[in-house]
Amino acid sequence: MKQQSESWVPIPADSDFPLENLPYGVFRAENGENHIGVAIGDSIFDLREAAAAGLFDRALPDCAPLGAPTLNQLLAFGRATWSAIRVRAKQLLSSDGEAVHRAKNAERMVIKQRDVMLKLPFEVSDYVDFYSSIEHATNLGKILRPGTEPLLPNWRYLPIGYHGRASSVVVDGTLVVRPNGQAKLPDSNSPAFGPTKALDIELEMGFVTGRSTRLGEPIPVEQAREHIFGLVIVNDWSARDIQAWEYQPLGPFLGKSFATSISPWVVTLDALEPYRCPGPPQEPPPLPYLEQKEDFSYDIELQVFLQSAVMHQKHMAPAIIAKSNFKAMYWSMAQQLAHLTSNGARIPAGGLYASGTISGESPDSYGSLIELTWRGTKPLKLPSGEERGFLEDGDTVIMRASAHRDGLPRIGFGEVRGTILPAE
């Protein structure tokens, strides 16, 4: 691993946020307002304060987007502006930081992350959830439709997806109340209403769109990078029993719409560029509108941890329950975006596009409990001696992600964490 670059802001050696990263987030500042900032080490560089002091005047003629309470205005610009701001931020945070120290209010520009509350970084305009891991789709086919061909005939031709509930997207740390809903037991004639008995997670990455398009304007694969601002970790909480009863014929609805958690820092595509790598082979070859001439996968390692209430009380660390990698996804983000807009659907600033559960080939790389426990038949054993098929009240799930490449420093996403509260 390469040495991190030098900054005048102290950066711990194992930090997710070296100078090479600079992910964007929104935090509640001392004045009670939401400010945009970039993470560096254990700190945040307050872009609103920095822009107000004139430090971004050359990167951005009108600094209003950096003074806004969410990233949406900034997202409305395109890659050229995003890159110019990033270059300037890196410059300001490099070496001796003289430009910052000379500025008015310099002392207000660097805040400790632990001292502030992180907010949802952008207002989610549309939320789409894809289904682009061939291992996940195959596992679910085997579990839910045993004895048939696990992968449906359309799967290898298009990135299957559906729209989710934008207003249910919440930020890291938000408590998740166990949802009520209708479910029907296999041996029952009719459904009953009550708390889900099959609360699950889905380990996903999501990309955030900007530079909105007009209705009727498709985005070709090779243009995708102009519209993808960056990525977050997504935990697509799922109630499997509610979903199983409701999903025919129009797809998942209340089994998913109670909460979707994202990590608070949006890691930019610019920061991830050095970690781009080839994706898996695609057979049959994609139709021309989905053809991809460049690599558009990213080497991002993912981990899922679980800590039960008992483990928490006994001060036992969260246990790792899955390890996966984003580069295994069959359909790339560029193909997802090209497909999604091929019918003329427009891209709003602040769209969230999740990958679908990221499962690998080995059983310890599956990104959901239904796969990890094979629908509860192989329960997970926790260090406390407890077992888990699905989640229990008081369980905390933590997902982490970081990009890797030989000779480069690791850059991380922070984490997305959620604790289950009992049904109300």
Added chain:
Amino acid sequence: MKQQSESWVPIPADSDFPLENLPYGVFRAENGENHIGVAIGDSIFDLREAAAAGLFDRALPDCAPLGAPTLNQLLAFGRATWSAIRVRAKQLLSSDGEAVHRAKNAERMVIKQRDVMLKLPFEVSDYVDFYSSIEHATNLGKILRPGTEPLLPNWRYLPIGYHGRASSVVVDGTLVVRPNGQAKLPDSNSPAFGPTKALDIELEMGFVTGRSTRLGEPIPVEQAREHIFGLVIVNDWSARDIQAWEYQPLGPFLGKSFATSISPWVVTLDALEPYRCPGPPQEPPPLPYLEQKEDFSYDIELQVFLQSAVMHQKHMAPAIIAKSNFKAMYWSMAQQLAHLTSNGARIPAGGLYASGTISGESPDSYGSLIELTWRGTKPLKLPSGEERGFLEDGDTVIMRASAHRDGLPRIGFGEVRGTILPAE
């Protein structure tokens, strides 16, 4: 039909917009900005100008929501405020209108509808499409899954629905480009990409939510009225071939997401109150959380018209192709909202909740071409001598709706119109 009430604004006898209606819309005012107004006769009463002149000071302590460029701020309030504004608007527009005439800028407060462009009245926060007509669900089961039980086992237990694409919702008059997409012919081994050959309509009504809730707060059936501001007509354009190939297992996606058209005037629940009526019987009885003690159906007559390019050139009037009624819907709006929030999903201000295709029992009351033509096997005959299975380029579809009750004036929704342009 009862005589309409008197107003100082002239109201044609057959108008959709008597004083009893006063639906809300947004129009582009002379100054180039978007203003909120209510429709009255062929005119619009400009609520931004009226509020700026102090005419709403008693109904609304802070008049900012009436000066906003969309209805969303107004939607954030609850029924008490909505009703107070309505009462005041009715008073200002009644009889001699003295209060208005005395006000500053009185001459700017009433504009002819034909002189301005109507805009999307609210920013759509989340869009859900239900599937609540038992006739429609049964017809589609017969057409798509012949030889099996047409209604799936879950249908009578819950209002089936799915999330659609909020950023594809457009206002009346927006041109609809024929979408491209993947479809697979039954006798082909693999799909092809190109313009849809099965472009369809869906006749629906949609309700608009306000008084947003927090995540985890269900809305009981009897509270639904506090959160439903009003209704619009919805044309849920559908590409049946794209939909058929993509929809397993996660539901409709690109077959629907290219455009959804709504009528420009939101008719309030207050205005519709006199037209409330019983809905159809429900068997089995709904689970307790979906039980409904009051009537929550509305007698709203619906009409669909089609005019081909040839008919347009020959000055032939649009031909009526279907007549239906909203009161036939099996699941009510209150039940849809109670179901949707039963898992804790929150309601944003500006949510749009469409009913699903409104089909009646007789074949001339079906709300989609796939049903009206029984998947093209019984083509429609147009007055021009042309036939239609699905829509051709240049076709214009117009949907109209109005509420009826003996002894009361008719109140209407205006119309939602869309013309098909060739694929790009």
